[in-house]
Amino acid sequence: MILRLGYVSIALSLWEASPSRTLTFTNWSKLDERSRKEKLHYLTEQNLKNTIRIIHYNIAHGIDVYRMSSSLVPLATHPEVKWDYLTVFRTQFKEIGRLVKKYNLRVTFHPNQFTLFTSPQDHVTTNAITSMVYHFQMLEAMGLHKDATINIHIGGAYGNKQEAIKRFNRNFAKLDQEIQMQTTLENDDKTYTVEETLQVCEQHGIPFVFDYHHYRANSRDEVFEDLLPRIFATWKGTEKVPKFHLSSPKSEKLFRAHADYVDLDFAIPFIKALQTYGKSADIMIEAKAKDKAALKLVEDLSKIRGFKRIKGGAIEL
Template sequence: MTSGPLRLGFPVKVLGNPALKSNDARRAQSNPHLRVSLGYLAEIFDYLAKHEIGMYRMSSDLAPYATHPDMPQFHSMVNDCAADLAALGLRAREQGLRLSFHPSQFIVLNSPDPELVRKSVWDLTSQAEMLDLMELGPEAVLVVHVGGVYDDRIAARQRWIETWPTLPEPVRRRLVLENDDLRFSCADVLHIHEATGVRLIFDHQHFWCLNQEGLDLRETLERMLRTWPGDTRPKIHFSSPRTELRQLSRKNRKTGKTEIVNIAPVWTGHADFVQPFEFIAFMRIAQGLEFDVMVEAKAKDLALIRLRPDLVRYAPDVAARFGLFDAQQDALDGEEASLLVAGGE
C-alpha cells in the first residue's frame, strides 16, 4: 500500500489558470501532435506542484488522432514520443504525482458490434502504451464504464466479461471498472470483478443514483477497495449533485412564443463544488480505509482548492487524513481567495 497522506485530484481542464491547455486540440489539417500535448502537460505539472495537488487525470485526447482509422499519418506518434513520455513520467514520479486516463464514452467493450469493440480496444491500447512508456506504476489506470444495456442488461454485462480475456495484456493490467449512475450499479461491477478480476472504482454519487439492490455504503466501498492489490492504493470518485434551479428559454408549442421555463435539478448532474458536509460524512463512514479521491466537480481544480480549507475548518480529523492541518489554515484560505476571488493566476 502506498504510504503517506491520501491524495485529492481533479480531471483534465485547469480552471485556476485558463491559459493552460490539457492537449493539442488543433484539427487534423494543422498536424496536431502528442509532443505538443506533452509540453502542455509539463506546464500543468508546474501548476499541480505549486498548489500541492498530487493526483491528476490526463486528457483522453492527449495523442490526437493516434487511433483514427482514416489517418495513418498519426498512428506512430506514441512510439515517436517514447523519450518524451519517459522524461515526463520520470518527472511525475519525482513529483509524487498519480496520473490516469478516463477514456471517452465512445469506448465501449460490451457492444454487440465487434467493430466498435475493436476500435475501443485500439484506443485503450494506445493509452496503456503511453502509461507504460511513462514507466508509471500500477496506480496509473484507465477508468471505463461497463457500456450500454442494449435492451438486456444481464447479456450486456456478460459480453463485457467475455471481452476481458481478449484484451491485450497492457490493457488488462491498467484497466479499472467504475459503477455508473444509470445502467450498471456497484452490484453489477462486483459481479464482473468476480468473473474477471478487474479492479473497481467506487463512485459515491453514482452509488446513490443507482443502487436498486439496496447495498450498504460502507460494505460496498470495502468490497470494491479489496479488488485492488495490497501494494496499490485504490482511488474513488466523489462529486456532489447539482441542486440549483435552472431557467431555460424554450418555444411554446401551442403559441410559438419563446418563454422562460423553470427546470428542476437532475440528481445525476455534478455540482460546481463539493458540498463539504456530505464529503465529511462520507469520509467518516470510510474511517480506517485508504484511498485517493478524484474530485469530479464541474469547477475542477477550483473545487479541490476550495475543499481543503473547508476540511480544516469543519473536520480536522478528515483534513489530517489528507495531510491538512490547522496550522495551514491561513495559507489554504489565501490560496482559495487568490483563485476564486481574483479569478485565477
Template sequence: MRIGYACLAIGVPHTKMKRCLMKNATVPRLMELTWHNLNALENLVNYNIRTGIQLFRISSNLIPFGSSPVNQLPWWDMYSSWLQTIGHKIKASNMRVSMHPGQYTVINSYNDDIVQRSIDDLNYHARVLDCLGLGPEHKLILHIGGVYDNKQAAMDRFIANYGRLPKGVRDRLVIENDDKSYTTGDVLAISEKIHIPVVYDTLHNLVNPGQVGKNDAEWIASCQRTWHIWDGPQKLHYSQQAPGKPPGAHCDSIAVGEFVHFINTIEHQDLDIMIEVKDKNLSAVKCMAAINMLNS
C-alpha cells in the same frame, strides 16, 4: 489520502488541450496539436507539484486521434524523450495519474467493429501511460457499457471481451459503476469473475443505487477487496449532485462541509479520491485543506 481532479485546471495559464476536426487532421496540424497538448500536460503536472496535488486524470485528448487511423504519426517515438521527462516529474512527486476513455469505448457491444475500435482506444490510453514510464497503479477507468435489452448477456460479453484485451491494458484497467445502467453490485459481480478492481463512484451510486441499505462506507469496503497491492491504493470518485439539474449532474463546486461529513463517515480510510466537479482543481484544493485541518 490523495485528492485530485480531472483533466482541466481552472485559472492556470497554458494548460488547455486542443483538438481539431478530422478533415483538418493533416500531419503538420497533428504535430502542432501534439506539441501544444504535451506542453499543456507538462504545465498541468508542474502546477500540481507546486500545489501539492498528487492525484490527476490526464485528458484522453492528449494525442489527437490517438487511436484512429487518421493519425499515422509514430508519436510514441517522436515525443519519447518529452513523455519520459513528464513521467519522471510524475513519479518524483509521488503523483498518481489515470485516464478515463469516453462513452464510445464499449467492449460489451454486440457489434464486433465497435468492440475492436474500443480495444484500439484502450491500447492508445495504455500506451500513453507506458510512454510516461508509469507502473500499473496508474489506471484506466472504464464503464461497463450498454445493456442492449439484456443486462446479463451484456455483462457476459464484457467478461468475454475482457479476455481479448492485451495484458498491458488488463493490468491497468479498473471498472466503475455508472449512473444509469450498472450498479455497484453489478460491477462487483463482474469483478468477481475477472478479478478486476472496482472504482466506487459516490454520486452514481446515489442516483443508481445498488443493494438497498448499504451505505458509502460499506460499498467502499466491498470495493476495497477488489484491489491488489500491485494496483496501488483503492480509488474512488466523489461528487455532489448539482441542485436543480438532472440526477447525476456534477455540482459547480464542492460543499466542503458535506465532503468532510463523508470523510468522517468512512473513517479516513487510505484512499485516493478523485473529485469530479466543474471547478476542478479549485475544489480539489479546498478539499485538501479540509483534510489537512482534520488531520492537524
C-alpha cells in the same frame, strides 16, 4: 489515515493550459499532407507541454492525484490518420513519467464513453480495444504502464443486462493481458450499480473505483458502507490505496450533472464512512471547477475537528 484529493485534466488556475487541444477529421482532411503533419505535431506538442506545466503546478500545490487528458494526441486512434506520435514525442512522454515517479504522484486515464465492451456490434469492441491500446501505449512511453491505471465503465445494457455482462466478459478478454492488469472499473449513474460492477471486478480481478455521486443516482437500495470491505479488497495486490470518485449534483433537477464545486453536506456521509472504515484512500474530484474544487474541498474539510490538512491536496484523519 490519509485522504489525497485530485482533479481531472486541466488546472483552471493556469493560463492557457489545456491539454486537450484537438483537430477534427473533417478539418484534417481539408489540409495538404505537410499541413496535416504540422498541425498534428503542433497540437500534440502543446498538449504535452501543458500536461507538464500542470504536473509542475500540482507538485507546487501538493496535489498528488491527477487524471491526464485522453485527448493528448489528436486523431491518434482514427483509422485513416494513424501517425507515429510515440517516436516524435518520446522526450515529452519520458519527462511526464520522470516527474510522476520522482514526486510519487498518482496519474490515471479515463477513456471516453464510447470505450465499450458490452456492445453486440463487433466494430464497437474493436474501437474500444484500439482506445485502450492507445492509452496503454502512452503510459508505456511514460514508463508508467505497470503503475498507472485506465478506468472504464462496464457499458450499456442493450435491453438485457445479463447478456451484456456476458459480452463484456468475452470482449474484455480480447485485450492484451498487460492492459487488463492496468484496467479499473467504475459504477455508473444509470445502468450498473455498485454491486453489479463489484461482481464483474471480483470475477476478473479488476480494482473497483467507487463513484459516490453515481451511487447516489443509481443505488437501488444498496448500502455502500456495507460494501467497503469488498471495494478495498479489489485493490489488494496492487500496492495502491483504493481510488474513489467524488462530485455533487448541479441541482436537484439535474442530479446527475456535476456542480462546479463539491457540496460539503453532500460529501460528508461519504468522507465519514471512509473515516469510520479507517483506511487511506485517494479521491478524484470530478467537479467542473477542477483544481479549484479539489483545493476548496480540502480547505473545507480541514475546518472540521479531527481533519488535519497536511499538504495542499491531502487531509489526515
